[in-house]
Amino acid sequence: MDLFSFPPIAAVLEAAYTGLHALGLLVTPALAIVLVTLAVRAALVPLGRMQVRAELVRRRLAPKLRELQRRYRKRPEVLQRKTLELYQEERTSPFAGILPALAQAPFLSVLYALFVMPQIAGHPNALLDETLLGVPLGRSWLSLVGDGDWMSAGIVTALLLVAGTTAWFSRRQALRFAEPLVPGDAQSEQSHRMLRIMSWMPFMTVVIAAAVPLAAALYLAVSTTWTLVERTLLRRSLGLLPPEAPAAGARPRPA
Structure with missing residues (x-):
């Protein structure tokens, strides 16, 4: 069974199509996607704040967590x-740190469906005919390269470079604000090894953006850029400083 033909999901898809198509008539379909992305991310700011606060709490709890792991390592329950x-x-x-990503998943799934389905609610999908700088919003970077359309692929590559640059800064920021390594502490060393591996995860966005329709890639590029800026501003507002270089006499403000 096609998941998107399930009545409740089909109704959501039809409503999203109608809204995005109407907004696209007022501006452009590509700009409509950007505006929708910004609206979604603005609505998720409280979750972003929760995520940064959870980062503060994890840092404060790290010594206690290591002690618990040392004391009860043979009693997992x-x-x-x-x-x-x-x-x-x-x-x-x-799990507070993953809430924003989970909250965005339905929006990205609907956007993906809008630009891969030839029909929406039984009528032709007019969104597939829309373009960004001449590149169909329903085409992916991989499909353009496969067809040898290098001009269009080059335009999408610029978008992937934006996503890649954001991923690079996001990785640097994650490593900078990581809890300091405790030499000789097995749990701390294991956490740091895992952190260094997980710090490459933002680059998965680039891989995904290359495979999904240009419309979804545009959403990802705007959303990840928002995340980087939002995280920087929230860390400053909550007084979260890099552990290796705390400001003299500075105290985190209460969340």
Whole structure:
């Protein structure tokens, strides 16, 4: 069964198509996608703030978490319970950091469907005829390269470079604000190895953007740029400083 033909999902898809098509008539379809992306990200600012606050809490709890892991490493069920209790005391969750990404998933899925389905609610999908600088919004970088359309692929490459640059700065920022390594502490060393691996994850956005329709790639480029700027501003507003270079006498402001 086609998931997008399921009545509730089909209704959401039809509403999204109608809204995006109407907005595209007022501006341009590409600009409509940018405006929708900005609106979605603005609505998710509270979750972004929660994410940065969770980063602050994790840093403060790191010594206690290492002690719990040392004490209960042979009793995983107790370790899990004690860890959750510690997070509950701080009124946060170990999963707070992934909430913004999960919240965006439905929007990206709908946008992807709008630019790959030839028909929406039984009528032709007019969005597939729309373009950005002459490149169809329904074409991906991979499909353009496969067809040898190097001019159009070059235009999309510029968008991928934006996403790649954002990913590079995001990785630098993640490493800069990471909890300092505790030499000789096995848990700390393991966490840092995992961090260095996970710090490359932003570049997955570039890979995905190359494979999805240009419309979805545009959403990803704008959204990841927003994330980088938002994270920088929120860290400053919450007083989160790089652990290796704290300002003299500075104290984090309460979240």
